[in-house]
Amino acid sequence: MRFREAFGAAFDALRANRLRSALTMVGVIIGVASVVMLVAIGSGAKQEVEQQVEGLGSNLILVVPGEFSFGSAPAVSRLKLDDVDYLGRVVGDRQAVAATVTSSEEVRVGTRSEYVTVSGTNENVPLVFDRPLARGRYLSAGDVATRRRVAVLGSEIATTVFGDLDPLGRQISVAGVRFRVIGVFAPLGSAFGVSRDKEVDVPVTAAQRLFGVDRIDALAIKAPTVDSVDELQGRLVAALEQKYPGQKFSAVTQTQILGTIGTILGLLTLVLAAIAGISLLVGGVGVSNIMLVSVRERTREIGLRKALGARQQDILLQFLIEAVLLTSIGGLIGIGIGVGAALLANTFTSLPAAVAWWSIALAFGVSVGVGVFFGVFPARRAGRLDPVVALRTE
């Protein structure tokens, strides 16, 4: 029998049992929809984090004390402010080294207050990172040298404490100490619902006094060229370990951070897809089950078709197409729902969902595959039925 006739017979059979076909498809629909949606959320998260890491600047190297690892608390820092000059000589450009020491502190104006991240930094931040100002100026070398109590506000915290007032030149209190606002950052947006516009930058010298510390948490270095990043990374660590004998330091590049994030989020996406894949598998078992019922119900029809000259493979093809039709129609509907849900999540929640085209192709391919895999067993059974026995079945 030609493919077209087998296709027609399979389609008619599905149409004759509309409700049963629809219910069988539901399993596949749920499976495919969740694969598409979860992969969209996973790859959306990955894209967003990567954008943010890339948005920090270019050719960045981050130097921290101890071992660098995601998710574990940083070691107690032994870095000092004079390491800026020290590493500046290693790089050959003092302006390429930015220092930070951070703490969460209360920022207050009148009765309005909020706890935010206060970063003590030096004047090199605008040269090292890409972080444009909306108004005013950034901290100067003089501000850092003279421990001047001036502050640059993130766009959101500026609105929170000043409302519609122009913050430039006004006073804020940070942990009870008064600072004068000299600049406001341009908005950066938020990552995973956490705003990056709530940061307050003050001179690192002032911050150290405010926090009661003499350490620096981390140093960020901008390599002169892309090609010098890897080489510089090694030299920076070596220089620090020479200066502080017996102590460990680590340097990570933007590429390494991206690679680590990519690996973690890629794995997360894979795990999500695999969990969703299980429901697809369950859907496949449902298809197999309903196909077995269908073969049993239509035993006489199979016997008749054989009596009229159908070969084993004609019957097999007819039932296999029926199973594949079930799963591929279910797959298409599931893709539609998954894409729709991802777009909705994008519009109405902070979940960044990016529909990956490969996941759509994969989901459709898998649903066809599930149809073949779970359809073959019932279809072979149909094809092998003895026509004499089949015709006698009531």
Next chain:
Amino acid sequence: MTAGPATGAPAVEAIDVTRVYSLEGVEVQALRGVSIRIDEGEYVAVVGPSGSGKSTLMHLLGCLDRPTSGVLRIGGREVAELSGNELAALRNSRVGFVFQSFQLLARTTAVDNVALPLVYGGVGRKERRERAVQALTAVGLAHRLGHRPAQMSGGEQQRVAIARALVTDPQVLLADEPTGNLDSRSGGEVMAILERLNAERQVAVVLVTHDHEIAERARRQVYFRDGLIERDTGAA
């Protein structure tokens, strides 16, 4: 008595054929050494009580089953030497079946039911329809082409089934109690059609029946008992 002249060439031939079934471990001898030759254009009634082996013979003659031992030739070809696909092709082209319960596809129109064997014979869509319409016209159902089985009487349904059996121009038409589910009037019509087709088309008709009146209308009667041919009025 209406029956076309036999032309002499054997359409089907069985020589000392046996068929043993194993039903839940118990061996049942359905046929215990049957020899029969049915020539082209013959009209044979097969008569006998239930379980006497007539249905088994029909299945063998129709290539639905293979003998346990003995020689079975359909259209000159030895069944034992044929593969499953070759048997299917033989069923498709040489044999037509008419069943007691019609066995039409319920959701399918008369013309598509009749065209079904041509689908498996690899005939193109247009030619399939033409031949199906011809076959339906030959059984007097040209006005029922688009009807589904549920929209037709039992007699009409059986005539659709006869059209389906004839559409591939087979050498043998195997009818298993074709009037068993019909009232006497439609039964009579169906018998008349079978007899006319036998006469006009030289197709051999093998008719299994309980009804002695119907059996008597055939030129030749074969009586079965306990898996053996008890009497064959046409045996040489």
